[in-house]
Amino acid sequence: MNLRLSSFAVFIICLVSSCSTKEKDEVQTVRYPNQDAPLALLMREMFEDMEEIKASIADGVAIKSYVEKHKQLLTATPTDAAVKTEQFNGMGMAYLANLKQLEEGNESDQLENYKALVSTCLACHSNYCPGPIKRINLLKLD
Structure with missing residues (x-):
């Protein structure tokens, strides 16, 4: 009887451990929920x-x-075609203007131009796709 009880206990332990391993494998954090959209891929490269x-x-x-x-x-x-509004395009144009100003501006103005560029990113993401705001804040320079 002891052998039978021990075998049953080993079976239960193996079953429980295999189930918990399977659950761990199946549960994954989704880091990039919009991974396939060309705009989402571009935004990651832009970051x-x-x-x-x-x-x-x-x-x-x-x-x-x-x-x-x-x-x-x-x-x-x-990812969502409704994102492409006039406001989105305007913010995109503002971002590109600030990027051009940063690239072509005086070295003495670089820090201020960079801060303006990051602010443009934050302003747009406050209206569209706020998820990356925490990450964009990592780009700030003092």
Whole structure:
């Protein structure tokens, strides 16, 4: 009887541990809920570009040009087509104007121009797709 009870206990333990492992494998955090939308993919690249710009400014290094690449934000397909409004396009144009000002401006104005660029990102994301705001705040420079 003891052998039978021990075998049953081992079986239950194996069953429980295999179920909990399966649950852990099935539960995944969704980091990028809009991963397939071209605009969402572009926005992730734009964030990485902004990290490079931030590092360049902090290190006193010349900034690469991103205007041509970032212009795609006006034409890239969003997850939700309703996002592409006149307001979205206006904010996109403001972002591109600030990016151009940063890239072509005087070195003495770089920090202020960069801050304006980050502010443009935050303003747009306050109206559209607020999820990345916490991450965009990481781009701020003092």
